[in-house]
Amino acid sequence: MEKRRQRAEKKRAFHVMAKPMGPMCNLDCRYCFYLQKQTLYPQPREWAMPDAVLETFIAQYIAALDTPLVSFAWQGGEPTLRGLDFFRQVVALQAKYAQGKRIENALQTNGVLLDDPWAAFLAENRFLVGLSIDGPAELHDSYRVDKGGAPSSDRVMRGLRFLKKHGVEFNALTAVSRQNASHPLRVYRFLRGIGCEFIQFIPVVEREFPLPETEPAAAGSLPASPPRVTDWSVDPTAYGEFLCTIYDAWVRTDVGRCFIQLFDAALESFLGLASHLCIYRPTCGTALVLEHNGDLYACDHFVDPAHRLGNITAQSLLELVESAAQRNFGEEKVRSLPPGCRSCEVRFACQGECPKNRFALTPDGEPGLNYLCSAYRRFFQHIAPTMQFMAEELQQHRPPANVMGWLRGQALRPFSNARD
Numbered sequence: 163m164e165k166r167r168q169r170a171e172k173k174r175a176f177h178v179m180a181k182p183m184g185p186m187c188n189l190d191c192r193y194c195f196y197l198q199k200q201t202l203y204p205q206p207r208e209w210a211m212p213d214a215v216l217e218t219f220i221a222q223y224i225a226a227l228d229t230p231l232v233s234f235a236w237q238g239g240e241p242t243l244r245g246l247d248f249f250r251q252v253v254a255l256q257a258k259y260a261q262g263k264r265i266e267n268a269l270q271t272n273g274v275l276l277d278d279p280w281a282a283f284l285a286e287n288r289f290l291v292g293l294s295i296d297g298p299a300e301l302h303d304s305y306r307v308d309k310g311g312a313p314s315s316d317r318v319m320r321g322l323r324f325l326k327k328h329g330v331e332f333n334a335l336t337a338v339s340r341q342n343a344s345h346p347l348r349v350y351r352f353l354r355g356i357g358c359e360f361i362q363f364i365p366v367v368e369r370e371f372p373l374p375e376t377e378p379a380a381a382g383s384l385p386a387s388p389p390r391v392t393d394w395s396v397d398p399t400a401y402g403e404f405l406c407t408i409y410d411a412w413v414r415t416d417v418g419r420c421f422i423q424l425f426d427a428a429l430e431s432f433l434g435l436a437s438h439l440c441i442y443r444p445t446c447g448t449a450l451v452l453e454h455n456g457d458l459y460a461c462d463h464f465v466d467p468a469h470r471l472g473n474i475t476a477q478s479l480l481e482l483v484e485s486a487a488q489r490n491f492g493e494e495k496v497r498s499l500p501p502g503c504r505s506c507e508v509r510f511a512c513q514g515e516c517p518k519n520r521f522a523l524t525p526d527g528e529p530g531l532n533y534l535c536s537a538y539r540r541f542f543q544h545i546a547p548t549m550q551f552m553a554e555e556l557q558q559h560r561p562p563a564n565v566m567g568w569l570r571g572q573a574l575r576p577f578s579n580a581r582d
Contacts, residue, residue: 175448177448178452179236180211183238185209186209186240187240190308192305192394193392202453203455210454218474220252221259224256224260233266237462240275242275267287267289269289269290273325274318276320277321280324281325281327285329292335293318297352299313333360333361336353336361338365341394361423366395366396370391405424409544414569415566429549432552432553445493457472458472459471472485500529502524502528511542512535548569551564
């Protein structure tokens with residue numbers, strides 16, 4: 163096992179999320195942090211990724227990776243705004259430069275523009291579609307509206323019907339905001355009811371900028387007290403209860419039937435493995451973002467001038483990925499972990515989560531505590547007994563789904579605090 167792991171670590175592997183329409187989107191979700199990235203580039207601006215940038219990216223990305231499988235991810239903004247012909251060109255260029263490697267594609271979309279031609283193409287070319295959906299209509303439409311303020315849920319569900327009609331593999335990306343965090347089981351049951359077998363929960367955490375005059379902060383430094391978050395950001399206590407409540411439902415009925423990204427990552431940690439998610443690894447820096455014009459940034463949450471690595475039309479993608487600036491970015495995650503976090507009993511699973519959320523103060527007044535710290539402590543402590551059971555089952559070459567039968571035999575108390 164150790165030798166195989168060492169060989170895997172010697173392989174050059176990183177991931178680039180491409181933005182074929184930059185931050186442009188046909189929705190105006192209130193909590194979206196990426197729409198503001200339009201200010202990075204002078205106006206007026208042509209946001210469509212040029213053909214030359216696309217070909218350069220595909221050729222360099224495939225050549226740079228040592229892995230037999232190359233995974234492309236197309237996101238936004240809203241990538242379907244670039245049009246179906248663009249993605250036909252994507253597939254053709256990937257075939258041209260494949261070099262015998264297997265190619266796969268993932269498309270993250272709000273689903274509004276999906277129709278028969280789109281779904282037929284996605285099915286034929288085996289795209290994995292991530293559909294942004296935040297729960298039933300009354301929760302989804304709280305923040306996910308179009309440019310005119312109209313709700314989007316009906317159009318998203320229409321798009322989902324096209325995906326199902328053509329047999330397109332899909333998963334759900336659910337943003338957990340202040341609104342839907344109070345209804346964990348409604349969200350989970352809705353997602354399961356529409357056929358979601360793979361689910362990602364993304365906590366909405368956005369700070370208010372600029373900071374009030376009473377909280378001045380020099381560029382690049384932390385304020386003397388934590389800045390305020392937006393009123394749609396999830397409350398840490400609510401997020402912890404959201405995760406625990408859904409986990410309790412999942413671990414009793416859905417293990418092996420539904421795959422939730424955070425739960426999978428937690429099981430990796432309880433097995434002593436490195437997480438496949440950068441936010442739960444000691445260091446990061448292997449998940450980068452390519453903007454429409456070829457600019458490469460350190461991370462999707464750090465698309466700003468300070469974290470622009472360069473442009474792939476002027477420097478090679480691999481050179482930028484392996485630059486000192488990107489290495490320092492990734493290593494700073496572990497260097498900046500507050501002393502109190504280093505001795506935390508759930509550090510092995512949390513690792514301080516994403517640096518973008520490290521703007522709170524520890525009980526000792528240390529800067530750099532993750533805003534969601536209390537949520538993760540609550541969650542990882544709560545799941546420990548059943549996670550340890552599943553980890554032991556896997557180590558004995560038995561299915562972790564055995565946990566459901568084990569729980570039925572434990573006569574554990576029912577969910578006394580489960581909410582709707």
